[in-house]
Amino acid sequence: xxxxxxxLALSIILGFVQIGLATHFxxxxxxxxxxxxxxxxxxxxxxxxxxxxxxxxxxxLETFPFFAAAVLMAHLANRHSAxxxxxxxxxxxxxxxxxxAYLSAIPFLRSLIWTVSLIGIGCVLAAxx
Numbered sequence: 001x002x003x004x005x006x007x008l009a010l011s012i013i014l015g016f017v018q019i020g021l022a023t024h025f026x027x028x029x030x031x032x033x034x035x036x037x038x039x040x041x042x043x044x045x046x047x048x049x050x051x052x053x054x055x056x057x058x059x060x061l062e063t064f065p066f067f068a069a070a071v072l073m074a075h076l077a078n079r080h081s082a083x084x085x086x087x088x089x090x091x092x093x094x095x096x097x098x099x100x101a102y103l104s105a106i107p108f109l110r111s112l113i114w115t116v117s118l119i120g121i122g123c124v125l126a127a128x129x
Contacts, residue, residue: 002080004124007088008071014095015060021099022057025050049103056102060095063117067091070124079127087123090116 001009027035029050030043046054074084094117101110 002075004071004074004080004084004088007092008068011064011067011092011095014092015057015064018053018057018060018099022050022053025053052102052105053099056099059098059114063091063095063121067121067124070121070128074124074127077128081127083123083127087120087125087127090120090123092120094120 023035026046029047034041034043045051071084071088074080094113097113098110098117101113
């Protein structure tokens with residue numbers, strides 16, 4: 001298996017971890033019976049931790065389809081190079097760092113890490129051109 005597909009698989013696992021974290025902390029606040037029901041009731045805003053985890057997950061879900069498509073295109077086109085190697089690394093490790101950066105609330109750190117992960121997608125796409 002290529003490094004690009006390995007990093008894609010690790011990114012899928014990362015997505016599942018983020019889903020688990022966001023769901024767990026949301027359920028800790030609202031309760032598991034709320035989650036098991038129709039969730040029609042208007043609930044108070046989430047506390048900071050579950051709110052940030054949910055927003056970090058939403059951000060992952062916004063970028064992951066572009067990453068997956070770029071990696072699969074590179075794989076199908078048999079384009080494996082330093083650009084794809086570093087691109088998948090930048091994306092994955094950027095996404096790993098994104099969650100603790102979001103939780104820390106250090107100004108601009110989260111945005112910088114997000115930019116690094118997007119540069120990673122750009123590297124994979126550049127290898128296709």
